[in-house]
Amino acid sequence: MARYTLHGMWPSGPTYKVGLMLRLTNTPHDYEHVDLRAGAHKADAFLAKNRYGQVPVLEDHEQDVCLSQSSVILDYLADETGQFGGKDRADRLRAREWQFWAAGPLTTGIYRTRAVKLGLFKFPDDVQAANLQSALGALKELDGLLAGRTWLVGAGPTIADIDIYGIVSYSGQAQIDLQPFANLRKWMDRVEALPGFKGPTECLPQASVKAP
Ligand SMILES: N[C@@H](CCC(=O)N[C@@H](CS)C(=O)NCC(=O)O)C(=O)O
Structure with a gap:
């Protein structure tokens, strides 16, 4: 095992x-x-x-x-x-800040909009509109904060990048266009270039699997 x-x-x-x-x-x-x-x-x-x-x-x-x-x-x-934790405690705390930030409107906005587009949930029209606005507002903020940065924290990728990629990468399924967010798209390309990377539709098996 x-x-x-x-x-x-x-x-x-x-x-x-x-x-x-x-x-x-x-x-x-x-x-x-x-x-x-x-x-x-x-x-x-x-x-x-x-x-x-x-x-x-x-x-x-x-x-x-x-x-x-x-x-x-x-x-x-x-x-x-011993990987993706940042170089010291200060990096880790910054990463945790990002994770808590992302658990707010970014998560609610993207995941809920996606769930509606996939037919998994229904919300009243005004709630759906508010979810989309939450997503767009958070994406704009993230794009602005990524200006001039390679990674969210410090000089290398951390759990903050992995966590937030795991939210933003569902924008396509949510039918949210990332075209206006150039910094964000370049950062996503960098995450996707990490060794071992798998996207949301190919990473998880559809049934139980034992490690080789
Ligand atoms: N904040 C949790 C959210 C987990 C979550 O919402 N899981 C969903 C599936 S994506 C679930 O288990 N839903 C069933 C339920 O809440 O009854 C996390 O980041 O792990």
Whole structure:
């Protein structure tokens, strides 16, 4: 058995963030598909791993811990793998700032707009319009903050880049045009050039898989 098991579902953006981190750090792991449609995430066995009844969950069999919340999982894996954690504590705290920032209107705006476009959710028209405005406002802010920067924190890629890429990369499925955001598009190209990179539609298996 691999040290880690990622419990998730392939269309899930937060699961993708963790899958991407595991790929970029070349970390062997088992993958356990959680059938949300069948309610597997609300069954006692899953709730014992994650009280919130959501994917993703990362199980570390060596340390006997189960973690939820994709941003926390990335933080944990940065420590455990020694990769993408920044060069010092100040970098890590900056990365955490970005992750908390991204959990606001960027996440709500993009993921909810995408869910509507994919027919997974319905919102009243005014709520849908507000979600789109949230996404566009946050994307504009991000694009401005990326001016003159290669990565979000310091001189190299960190969990902040992986986390935020795992949100912004669903803009296409949300039918949000990134053309006006040139800094953002160049930064996305840099993330996509990292060794081991896989995009949101190819990173996660559609069924459970054991590590080779
Ligand atoms: N803040 C969480 C969000 C996780 C989340 O929303 N997961 C969704 C799938 S994308 C889920 O499990 N939804 C089922 C539910 O909430 O009942 C994270 O970043 O991990």
